[in-house]
Amino acid sequence: PSVTSARYGKDNVRVYKVERDEKTGVQTVTEMTVCVLLEGAIDVSYTVADNSVVVATDSMKNTIYIKAKENPVTPPELFASILGTHFVETYPHITTANIKIVTHRWTRMTIDGKPHPHSFYRDGAETRNVEAVIRKGKGIDIRSGIVGLLVLKSTGSQFHGFVRDEYTTLPETWDRILSTEVDCGWAWKTFSGMAAVRAVVPKFDKAWSDARSITMETFAKEDSPSVQNTMYKMCSSILKAAPEVEAVDYALPNKHYFEIDLSWHKGTQNTGKNAEVYAPQSGPNGLIKVTVGRS
Numbered sequence: 001p002s003v004t005s006a007r008y009g010k011d012n013v014r015v016y017k018v019e020r021d022e023k024t025g026v027q028t029v030t031e032m033t034v035c036v037l038l039e040g041a042i043d044v045s046y047t048v049a050d051n052s053v054v055v056a057t058d059s060m061k062n063t064i065y066i067k068a069k070e071n072p073v074t075p076p077e078l079f080a081s082i083l084g085t086h087f088v089e090t091y092p093h094i095t096t097a098n099i100k101i102v103t104h105r106w107t108r109m110t111i112d113g114k115p116h117p118h119s120f121y122r123d124g125a126e127t128r129n130v131e132a133v134i135r136k137g138k139g140i141d142i143r144s145g146i147v148g149l150l151v152l153k154s155t156g157s158q159f160h161g162f163v164r165d166e167y168t169t170l171p172e173t174w175d176r177i178l179s180t181e182v183d184c185g186w187a188w189k190t191f192s193g194m195a196a197v198r199a200v201v202p203k204f205d206k207a208w209s210d211a212r213s214i215t216m217e218t219f220a221k222e223d224s225p226s227v228q229n230t231m232y233k234m235c236s237s238i239l240k241a242a243p244e245v246e247a248v249d250y251a252l253p254n255k256h257y258f259e260i261d262l263s264w265h266k267g268t269q270n271t272g273k274n275a276e277v278y279a280p281q282s283g284p285n286g287l288i289k290v291t292v293g294r295s
């Protein structure tokens with residue numbers, strides 16, 4: 001038997017970094033969870049217990065903290081590229097570094113109508129994610145994303161005209177609740193190396209901000225005929241806003257809210273146009289996925 005593929009490293013490395021502006025007293029915080037998985041000439045560590053090729057995962061953890069101290073940790077696309085490039089340039093037998101960064105939200109508090117210099121709150125489980133693959137001598141591939149942005153609209157969503165056959169019970173609707181937890185990603189054109197990444201650093205934050213705004217504005221403004229069509233429009237708008245992005249993808253669960261017929265109780269009308277009280281469903285849920293390219 002032989003190793004067909006292998007990668008190893010440290011997962012769930014939590015990192016917090018504060019940036020202190022001495023002049024203004026304003027402090028800025030970043031909190032992220034990092035995963036490093038390395039590939040290369042490491043098969044013998046599996047097959048014949050030769051540990052001479054093993055960069056200990058503990059050393060990788062140490063490296064993440066050192067690199068976070070030595071370098072900016074934002075935008076996450078830059079820090080992921082710096083971190084991955086370090087590993088493939090430091091160890092001759094390591095050819096690929098897979099870096100995942102999940103950035104958590106610390107939103108600055110507004111106190112007395114002003115941004116507070118050093119107080120923040122966690123406004124949701126939403127994260128800003130980056131997955132970077134750094135291949136020695138072959139460039140850097142980055143996929144940025146938004147995960148866990150939970151949204152709901154109480155109307156402005158329809159679903160009708162779908163297949164009706166002996167398996168269909170779902171009634172057609174022209175007015176339904178739509179709720180989903182956004183998992184969105186955008187893949188950048190391959191960067192030749194660190195210099196190419198550094199050249200577009202400002203575009204990473206702009207793309208994330210645009211993707212987030214486009215997602216919420218399209219979700220809110222569209223009288224959605226389906227999740228499929230609305231997510232396609234989101235992808236198209238993001239591609240238009242970010243020329244350096246090659247493809248955009250969404251995976252959207254359809255988190256259903258079922259009408260409850262209450263007519264058994266004194267003829268109470270609570271369905272169709274009279275529906276006000278609904279049963280939010282934990283599952284089953286629809287799951288709609290798409291990737292949209294430039295062609």
Ligand SMILES: O=c1[nH]c(=O)c2nn[nH]c2[nH]1
Binds near residue numbers: 159170254288
């Ligand atoms: O937007 C929707 N797309 C679907 O494919 C689907 N199937 N059931 N409900 C649905 N809603």
